[in-house]
Amino acid sequence: MKNVLIIGSTGQIGSELTMKIRKMFPEGTVVAGYIPGMEPKGELLASGPAEQADVRNGAKLTEIVAKYKIDTIYNLAALLSAVAERRPLMAWDIQINGLLNVLEVARESGCAVFTPSSIGSFGPETPRMNTPQDTIQRPRSIYGCTKVATELLSDYYFSKYGVDTRSVRYPGLISNVTLPGGGTTDYAVEIYYAAVRGEEYVCPIAAGTFMDMMYMPDALKAAVDIMLADPSNLKHRNAFNITAMSFDPEILRKKIEEHIPGFKMRYEVDPVRQAIADSWPDKLDDSCAREEWGWAPSYDLEAMTVDMIAALRSKLDR
Numbered sequence: 001m002k003n004v005l006i007i008g009s010t011g012q013i014g015s016e017l018t019m020k021i022r023k024m025f026p027e028g029t030v031v032a033g034y035i036p037g038m039e040p041k042g043e044l045l046a047s048g049p050a051e052q053a054d055v056r057n058g059a060k061l062t063e064i065v066a067k068y069k070i071d072t073i074y075n076l077a078a079l080l081s082a083v084a085e086r087r088p089l090m091a092w093d094i095q096i097n098g099l100l101n102v103l104e105v106a107r108e109s110g111c112a113v114f115t116p117s118s119i120g121s122f123g124p125e126t127p128r129m130n131t132p133q134d135t136i137q138r139p140r141s142i143y144g145c146t147k148v149a150t151e152l153l154s155d156y157y158f159s160k161y162g163v164d165t166r167s168v169r170y171p172g173l174i175s176n177v178t179l180p181g182g183g184t185t186d187y188a189v190e191i192y193y194a195a196v197r198g199e200e201y202v203c204p205i206a207a208g209t210f211m212d213m214m215y216m217p218d219a220l221k222a223a224v225d226i227m228l229a230d231p232s233n234l235k236h237r238n239a240f241n242i243t244a245m246s247f248d249p250e251i252l253r254k255k256i257e258e259h260i261p262g263f264k265m266r267y268e269v270d271p272v273r274q275a276i277a278d279s280w281p282d283k284l285d286d287s288c289a290r291e292e293w294g295w296a297p298s299y300d301l302e303a304m305t306v307d308m309i310a311a312l313r314s315k316l317d318r
């Protein structure tokens with residue numbers, strides 16, 4: 001990994017992953033790909049090159065890959081689950097037609113490709129507890145349909161053409177830098193902002209709904225480590241179950257209240273997001289990732305909560 005293109009560099013994962021890879025590999029070039037309306041700013045813009053890189057424009061991707069001699073593409077362009085339900089055709093266009101453009105460029109240019117999958121790739125028939133790496137998927141959301149297809153297409157390009165595709169199934173990601181863009185797990189980010197601002201949080205997900213979650217530093221570590229892993233150890237490729245914790249809104253509320261006494265939360269359940277959450281597993285088994293490339297998260301709920309609150313107090317000046 002030397003010259004890297006991050007598609008979606010200003011999104012929730014991309015904004016932090018771009019900076020992390022620039023710092024880890026200062027001798028390389030890390031191109032911040034963006035779409036109009038989501039231009040990079042500040043440190044992201046100042047610290048390296050930026051190019052307009054819409055996954056739906058394959059010719060432009062080819063041009064960027066040639067210009068910067070790109071060897072690794074992080075394809076982070078996606079509509080998250082709740083937004084995708086409102087715009088299913090657009091979600092398919094970005095997530096699948098876009099992915100095919102990325103895979104074709106990679107096939108022609110010899111790039112490695114990371115395109116995240118998700119807990120959203122599972123469905124109601126999936127075993128909910130300790131969800132195995134290889135199991136029934138059959139998601140009900142369009143987001144999930146695109147993620148299963150992403151896993152299959154990525155594996156197909158590896159077995160048919162030898163394209164070095166690797167990935168993980170991310171759980172809900174919690175960060176204090178860039179907000180997520182309309183996912184089912186967003187509540188676990190918004191709740192911290194409300195708590196630090198001293199506001200009551202209105203939770204759209206019902207008590208008792210367990211989902212896997214992860215703090216962003218661990219998600220970034222996974223994105224880098226999987227691409228640096230010794231390929232001879234990989235029995236799987238697209239995509240590894242990874243998780244760091246599993247909780248429901250009540251457990252999260254209580255944990256935040258331990259640090260911010262008096263924090264209040266009430267429920268106004270959003271039926272769209274609740275239906276999606278109900279179809280996802282409670283807790284993944286990530287033992288294949290642990291065995292095949294040494295995956296291990298650093299943050300549990302307590303460590304994440306301490307860090308989130310401190311970071312948001314400083315960011316929001318509270």
Ligand code: SER
Binds near residue numbers: 080082120170172183
């Ligand atoms: N966090 C995503 C969502 O909620 C799942 O991968 O849509």
